[in-house]
Amino acid sequence: GDSVTQMEGPVTLSEEAFLTINCTYTATGYPSLFWYVQYPGEGLQLLLKATKADDKGSNKGFEATYRKETTSFHLEKGSVQVSDSAVYFCALRVNNAGNMLTFGGGTRLMVKP
Amino acid sequence: NAGVTQTPKFQVLKTGQSMTLQCAQDMNHNSMYWYRQDPGMGLRLIYYSASEGTTDKGEVPNGYNVSRLNKREFSLRLESAAPSQTSVYFCASNQNQPQHFGDGTRLSIL
Numbered sequence: 338g339d340s341v342t343q344m345e346g347p348v349t350l351s352e353e354a355f356l357t358i359n360c361t362y363t364a365t366g367y368p369s370l371f372w373y374v375q376y377p378g379e380g381l382q383l384l385l386k387a388t389k390a391d392d393k394g395s396n397k398g399f400e401a402t403y404r405k406e407t408t409s410f411h412l413e414k415g416s417v418q419v420s421d422s423a424v425y426f427c428a429l430r431v432n433n434a435g436n437m438l439t440f441g442g443g444t445r446l447m448v449k450p
Numbered sequence: 451n452a453g454v455t456q457t458p459k460f461q462v463l464k465t466g467q468s469m470t471l472q473c474a475q476d477m478n479h480n481s482m483y484w485y486r487q488d489p490g491m492g493l494r495l496i497y498y499s500a501s502e503g504t505t506d507k508g509e510v511p512n513g514y515n516v517s518r519l520n521k522r523e524f525s526l527r528l529e530s531a532a533p534s535q536t537s538v539y540f541c542a543s544n545q546n547q548p549q550h551f552g553d554g555t556r557l558s559i560l
Contacts, residue, residue: 345490373551378553379553379554380454380540380551380554381540381542383549386548426492436481436500436544436545437483437495437498438493438549440492442490442491443490443492
């Protein structure tokens with residue numbers, strides 16, 4: 338079946354450090370890929386997405402490139418801020434499976450001043 | 451903009467009690483979903499409703515029932531709560547776009 342694997346956290350960084358959160362997937366079809374962010378006490382918010390191979394999703398300084406050859410969708414940011422502290426979820430949607438998402442386990446990011 | 455509204459935000463139950471979690475969306479979305487979130491396991495789909503009048507099981511439906519009351523509302527019921535159902539529950543909705551999530555219901559079963 339479809340699955341998403343994320344690096345385990347927590348990831349602890351100092352402000353302005355470079356961030357990478359790894360995400361790899363397995364899927365039977367041709368998935369769309371997503372990163373969601375969950376701030377403390379809130380629900381998940383869509384951060385960025387990519388719908389086909391080699392697409393790059395970007396938002397709020399975060400980027401992720403859909404790599405079909407390595408089945409990966411790693412999240413990166415050049416300079417993190419304290420306000421980026423949150424839990425990040427990688428997810429996929431197989432395009433012949435309606436609107437349902439398969440989520441990774443989440444990675445907690447803590448940014449220290 | 452309300453988006454997806456869940457009630458209650460917190461609830462503590464005793465084993466064997468029943469409880470209904472409410473979810474409403476004001477975006478005229480066809481599809482609605484219930485997930486549970488447990489540490490290290492991401493979000494797991496309990497039930498979903500692709501359109502008004504239809505419901506289907508997700509990955510972890512046992513111990514739960516749902517009702518799609520109308521297009522706006524999708525409720526989740528625990529008939530006899532068990533400690534294993536202690537979790538944070540999220541409702542979501544969408545229509546051909548990425549899912550919009552509510553803020554969650556934190557449920558503890560003692």
